[in-house]
Amino acid sequence: MNNYPKLHNATWPGLVGKGPDSEPVIEFDHLLQMTAAADVNGIKFDGVDLGLMGPHVDIDSSDDDIKRLADKIASHNLVVGSLVAPIWGGPVLGSDADRAHFLDMVKKACHFGKVLRELGMRPSGVIRVDSASSPQQWDADPVGSTQLIAKTFRAACDIAADYGEQIAAEGEICWAGMHSWRTMIDTLEQVDRPNMGFQADMSHTLLYTMGYNREQDRILPEGYDWQDRSVLTDALKTLTDALRPWTIDFHVAQNDGTVFGSGSHDKTGRHCQATDPNGKLDVANDAGFWLRDENGNLTKKMRHICWDGCMFPNAVMNNQQTWNDILATMIQVREKHGWSE
Template sequence: MSHSFPKLHNALWPGVVGKGDGPDQEPPLSLDTMLNLTAAAQRGGKKFDGVDLFLFLPHTDPSASEEDLRRMADDIQGRGLSVGSLVAPVWPGTVGDSAMGDAASRKAFLSAIETACRIGSALSAHGVRRRGVIRVDSAEFGVDKWRSDPRGNTKKIAETFQEAARIAAGHGERLAAEGEICWAGMHSWKDMLDLLEAVAMPDSFGFQADLAHTYLFLLGYNAPEHALLSEGYDDEEFYAAYEQMVAKLRPWTIDIHIAQNDGNVFGAGSHDKTGKHCRADDPNGKLDIVRCASYWLQGAADRGIEHICWDGCMFPNAVLQNPQTWDAILDVMIQVQDNCGWD
């Protein structure tokens, strides 16, 4: 059955994350290239409704003027697309710095939130941005430093996130933290839950669930003490563990990434190793995407979720530039919408 919601968005940061000019990196794909690929995809007469944006170069200049942002918004809208969630440039080397760093680092992190809110407000005022949140993480690669003082470092991250959430709320925005095994303090389902409960601001700070990353939560890749599955599991064991994990994190979930994972860990360039995103039709994919998405989407409308977004982060450029990649992605997104959607 066809539904109006959730709207179907494509993430544009796969053209940037893990790309660069290093010896092990491919060149980034421009904003225009990613927009063109998104707008061209179709399946059964349906197309993507919108895109989620990465707020850093080479896609979006964090210091872009209001005129520049209006021009970008016109370009996106002219392709029949809207804008949803935004990725704040919170990492060292961008606008921000570590949320568990010293006072200067944490101040830079908060500056990145201000930047994202300014851009979000401009896009909303234009009319191209109709839905979505601002995505953050702890901006602390790896977990070794965090492990030196887990309780103290989680407290520090939580305090930074609380201040960030207050800034966002002042702009009418909500923040969503993406749990991923490479981010300190967010690298397992239990540590992510502890952090969310420490922030304790559910109206303005929640969780962004990514199917590929949360799959590795189950296996306890960077936190074996929190593993819910062992290698060699069967379907019954998988879904029992999946339901247990989702039940803990779903009440906090305000943004959802649809994705596939082949069970491997991958990193490129400066991006530390994390869950490997795969094509929607990858024969080695571990997830029944539609069934797994249904667990996260229970009660989604009540939590203010209006769209879902495909994340194919760190796909090779040859895969990203193949139109068949996006047609297959759109096909599975439509299946999720038909299975879990609402009007």
């Protein structure tokens, strides 16, 4: 059995799309318990990726607070991987004060990550960001918007370098400069920092092929018949060949070819359950487009991979079978595209 990449679950789906205008937040401790309880033929999750946002985690935690959090996670035989910086109070396409807030959150997330590494609790992972701005804002001045996003991300990379961290931009259609595969590549090329990369989520990137929020960057033909798998395969190859060289963080996910939003979260690629019969991806197979190079060789770039399933109903997330099904899918990915050390 392969033991790499390590298999992680995300904690932020307990927060994203939840709240007063949606369903209640799912408590952090409960998510940890369900993650730790998942078991498929004796195989369990290895860790969690953390969203550094309240009420789960306080970004202003002291080092002692971070150690207590690490101890709690370790008590479930889990480690920590990538961290999501809570940058949404500071849209990059906002004011100077907004961008200063954005960079302050990146700095705090990098410190958080450094402490966890020093505690021996974080063997792999990146700091994940987005532009915290909308495609509509970007559309008002595409050239200037990308330049401003890239400038801000360069500053974030400089901060991260002081902490030995990498910054990964989330490829999601609701974020300015990240809302299509071509705009994402343009942003990354303009940032031009060795510690800047791309965070690929299989659900969100499927929407890239469909041209949501930027029709001119569509790869799949309009009116595509989902029964013709060869066309989708070609589209995924085009997409991943372009973005794989930038990819430093990877989320396993399923999508039914539609967008969805809940709570305060804008519409983006719908995360479906691992066993959803309407899912358009062959998850275990299609993960290989990201985890193998254009010649089919393992890249071994991702030391861990993470399941992301945001905006699931709480009834789904509170069902232990959901997490067993997710873990089973993750195991299939590792068996097809993993390795042993």
